[in-house]
Amino acid sequence: MSNxxxxxxxxxxxxxxxxxxxxxxxxxxxxxxxxxxxxxxKINDEQDPTLAWASSCEHAQCGSCGIIVNGKPxxxxxxxxxxxxxxxxxxxxxxxxxxxAPVLRDLVxxxxxSYDRVHEAKPYLIKPAPFHPDGDEYRISxxxxxxxxxxxxCINCFCCxxxxxxxxxxxxxxxxxxxxxxxxxxxxxxxxxxxxxxxxREDGVYRCHTSRACSFVCPKEIDISHFxxxxxxxxx
Amino acid sequence: MGEKLTIDSTLKCDVLVIGAGGAGLxxxxxxxxxxxxxxxxxxTKVTSPQKSHTTTAQGGxxxxxxxxxxxxPIFHMFDTWxxxxxxxxxxxxxxxxxxxxxxxxxxxxxxxHFSRTEEGRIPKRPFGGHMLNFGETKAFRACYEADRxxxxxxxxxxxxxxxYGVNFIGQCIATEILLKDNTCIGAIIFRYPEGKFLAILAKxxxxxxxxxxxxxxxxxxxxxxxxxxxxxxxxxxLPLMDPEAVQFHPTGMVGPGILASEALRGEGxxxxxxxxxxxxxxxxxxxxxxxxxxxxxxxxxxxxxxxRGLFHEGHNAQHVWLDLRHLPKEVHEKKIxxxxxxxxxxxxxxxxxxxxxxxPTAHYQMGGIPTNEFGEVQTDTQTxxxxxxxxxxxxxxxxxxxxxxxxxxxxxxxxxxxxxGERVVEYLKDAENPETLSSNAGHxxxxxxxxxxxxxxxxKYAQIRDTLRNLMMEKVGIxxxxxxxxxxxxxxxxxxxxxxxxxxxxxxxxxxxxLWQIWELNNLxxxxxxxxxxxxxxxxxxxxxxxxDYPERSNEFNYHTLVSMPEFNKVAxxxxxxxxxxxxxxxxHFELFDYIERKY
Numbered sequence: 094m095s096n097x098x099x100x101x102x103x104x105x106x107x108x109x110x111x112x113x114x115x116x117x118x119x120x121x122x123x124x125x126x127x128x129x130x131x132x133x134x135k136i137n138d139e140q141d142p143t144l145a146w147a148s149s150c151e152h153a154q155c156g157s158c159g160i161i162v163n164g165k166p167x168x169x170x171x172x173x174x175x176x177x178x179x180x181x182x183x184x185x186x187x188x189x190x191x192x193x194a195p196v197l198r199d200l201v202x203x204x205x206x207s208y209d210r211v212h213e214a215k216p217y218l219i220k221p222a223p224f225h226p227d228g229d230e231y232r233i234s235x236x237x238x239x240x241x242x243x244x245x246x247c248i249n250c251f252c253c254x255x256x257x258x259x260x261x262x263x264x265x266x267x268x269x270x271x272x273x274x275x276x277x278x279x280x281x282x283x284x285x286x287x288x289x290x291x292x293x294r295e296d297g298v299y300r301c302h303t304s305r306a307c308s309f310v311c312p313k314e315i316d317i318s319h320f321x322x323x324x325x326x327x328x329x
Numbered sequence: 330m331g332e333k334l335t336i337d338s339t340l341k342c343d344v345l346v347i348g349a350g351g352a353g354l355x356x357x358x359x360x361x362x363x364x365x366x367x368x369x370x371x372x373t374k375v376t377s378p379q380k381s382h383t384t385t386a387q388g389g390x391x392x393x394x395x396x397x398x399x400x401x402p403i404f405h406m407f408d409t410w411x412x413x414x415x416x417x418x419x420x421x422x423x424x425x426x427x428x429x430x431x432x433x434x435x436x437x438x439x440x441x442h443f444s445r446t447e448e449g450r451i452p453k454r455p456f457g458g459h460m461l462n463f464g465e466t467k468a469f470r471a472c473y474e475a476d477r478x479x480x481x482x483x484x485x486x487x488x489x490x491x492x493y494g495v496n497f498i499g500q501c502i503a504t505e506i507l508l509k510d511n512t513c514i515g516a517i518i519f520r521y522p523e524g525k526f527l528a529i530l531a532k533x534x535x536x537x538x539x540x541x542x543x544x545x546x547x548x549x550x551x552x553x554x555x556x557x558x559x560x561x562x563x564x565x566x567l568p569l570m571d572p573e574a575v576q577f578h579p580t581g582m583v584g585p586g587i588l589a590s591e592a593l594r595g596e597g598x599x600x601x602x603x604x605x606x607x608x609x610x611x612x613x614x615x616x617x618x619x620x621x622x623x624x625x626x627x628x629x630x631x632x633x634x635x636x637r638g639l640f641h642e643g644h645n646a647q648h649v650w651l652d653l654r655h656l657p658k659e660v661h662e663k664k665i666x667x668x669x670x671x672x673x674x675x676x677x678x679x680x681x682x683x684x685x686x687x688x689p690t691a692h693y694q695m696g697g698i699p700t701n702e703f704g705e706v707q708t709d710t711q712t713x714x715x716x717x718x719x720x721x722x723x724x725x726x727x728x729x730x731x732x733x734x735x736x737x738x739x740x741x742x743x744x745x746x747x748x749x750g751e752r753v754v755e756y757l758k759d760a761e762n763p764e765t766l767s768s769n770a771g772h773x774x775x776x777x778x779x780x781x782x783x784x785x786x787x788x789k790y791a792q793i794r795d796t797l798r799n800l801m802m803e804k805v806g807i808x809x810x811x812x813x814x815x816x817x818x819x820x821x822x823x824x825x826x827x828x829x830x831x832x833x834x835x836x837x838x839x840x841x842x843x844l845w846q847i848w849e850l851n852n853l854x855x856x857x858x859x860x861x862x863x864x865x866x867x868x869x870x871x872x873x874x875x876x877x878d879y880p881e882r883s884n885e886f887n888y889h890t891l892v893s894m895p896e897f898n899k900v901a902x903x904x905x906x907x908x909x910x911x912x913x914x915x916x917x918h919f920e921l922f923d924y925i926e927r928k929y
Contacts, residue, residue: 096643106424108830108837109837109839109840110837110839124643125643126584126643126644128675129381137791137842138789138791139791141834142790142833142834142842143834143835143843145840145841145842146842147376148552149375149552149553150382150384150551150552151587152385152585152671152675153588153670153671153674154384154385154477154480155379155380155384155551157375157380157381167400171675173677183825186515196840197521197522197840198839198842201840201842203376203522204376204377204499205376205377208376208377208379211377211379212491215492216484217439217488217489217491217492218440218488218683219438220556221439221440224438226432229394229396229434229450230433230443230450231437231438231443232436232448232449233446233654235444235445235447238442238444238445240440245442245484246477246480246667248380248384248480249379276440277438279442280381281438281440282440292730301909316898
């Protein structure tokens, strides 16, 4: 069993009954190939069953396990211990909950509340274009799709919104704004005016200060700020 | 000794959807389209429907495009029948295969971002067991959005449900189905953040809680796929159909078992053993790497057993290779972008340059809550329970019999979601509003939670969970024998008892992960017992159910297993005949829908 690490985790704790917060330190010996979700599970199994954290698919496709590790918002499921040690050049890690929603307990935040913003962007087709004369599907060229396909890969993990310097004060947030821009770029959407009203409203795209933090942290490596720039430019 | 457990409040709606994944929300969207005034509540364990397990499906959704000059729905029907090892229901096969294309178009028209051909149309790729001309050569039938088709589908049905004003309640579990005079009137739910119980009264309830394979050591399923829906159905006295039919996907990434889509082999990837021999040529000379999943999973285990597997040190597990090195760069970057990134991140290999280590992973349940071809839930005597519907992976209609073809599950979610939604709209016309809750509503969960919260003992949750997962993998997995199953049943009884004696970390009801997981563990043990019992009773090998002591299929078992277990290990068996309507109709090629030999 090669490649073991002895790591230290300093984890933000919160108890909803007493409303007390504290930082708790755990020492864990783990294989380098384990993910941070495995490490948290190991803490539950061997040291502390009360430590709460969130996850679902555990392979970076659902975006339930976002946390802040050493200051960087990321998905706990895709951070391998050996990569974390290399990337942050330490065996000591601070783990904090995302800052975009109220903390329910420890590392668990109420993402349901964050999703209310996604709903505001109306991610569906508000008014689809008429059917193709030959029936069947609407025709979209691969070249056209290529322009916005990366943005459709967003899983709403809210890592970008956590990193964003203007998010969740007066900005709808990078992921939410991008969801609206995707539909502006989608040739099947005809309700462009309604979409632009959302895009350019008070908490819309111009609240973005172009720090590009969103693109820097996105676990799916989507260049979110590129799409926000297209939104500012009105280039759909 | 903690607070007294009570129902905090009661909500009322027309339709309650338990499980807001692909099937549940396709049903909700259908109801919204047809009857916009319907008040729908959709429950999910996760924070948003977008985070459902459907979103992890990769390769595609099977559908025969009527404009395809080569493919025909009857080929798809035959493949599904043959793939099921002659145990699916032909009325369901016919219905679903005929609906496939219109549902693909429905998804596209509602905003799904399918990949595109040069002509701007939806592209199709080959998949295991899908062939032209009754098994001659591979068919291009899997409609796809790169290798994230499930995400595309999930986003679309979630968006449509949102558009029709469905009320989502996240971070909750349904703990009990409410039956009154044999009619379903809703469910009791428990909300994780506040730790409160709610009753939801509904004219119609749709069970769409999805799969359950977290009782296996290696599983592609998400953390919450713990068989909750099946367990509450069993508690309510309902049977499960064909629970022994558990699908192992041949290619999970070594270690955690993250799915490496069949689309990789559809695009040309090849399985190799330790000598780098493309071994599937020996087991399935025609279909090779695109043989059905049950056959490939057994072939991989056979290679390992005969010493031609490899060993991964980091994960302490055996594997074989999946070779993607010869695929064009364009395919790596565009068509299988997500899976390639998973291999890089989770395994540390680059599929363009390296061989990828894979091993079978528990993936899907073919069986589930028995329904008819309209999604109406049936009892063990095939009587319908008014007000109760089921669709998606939790249900068995049965499209898949004892083995499912890849891309037929997304097809089933969407077609049966629609069919069930349509049926619910019909049902609502005469349905009455359930007015009152029975006085003992909630007692099942109150008893369970009280036991867990007050448990004195020195058992460990993790030990029981790990024992269960190893046990199911070894003794109720890809290969089974009477001996292994009897041993498993004895150990499951002991685990059930031990699970009553886990001291809880905190007695708080708010976001109590420990309590939540102990409840899930109990569901896993309950459902594992039903799988083992079903597997013990079926003394033959068919589809994904393989008995080394009965390696052949036997006509004696030409039926669906029904297992009821209202109390733990108080098992009653029943049978449901296999629908042979395509064969019996004596139409074109009817003879192919008999109990045919299955070779690939």
